[in-house]
Amino acid sequence: MTDTVSFIDDLTAVHVGNRLEAWSGGALLHLGIVEEKLPELGVLWIREVGTGQRKMLDVISYDLRLH
Secondary structure, eight states, rough: OOOOOBBBOOOGOTTTTTTEEETTTEEEEEEEEEEEETTTTEEEEEEEETTTOOOETTTSSEEEEOO
């Protein structure tokens, strides 16, 4: 059986407070809570779990999915 992963390409489905994963090249690079978003630009900001750092992510550079 194969698991299919559904990545987000439309940030209107993402809400402040959602837990989000950012993947690239099949590796999980960032995990955090959405703090702010600009869906019209395809970017959002998360507060990373563990480090507490704020990180800007975009739908072009990362494969994003809700955690």
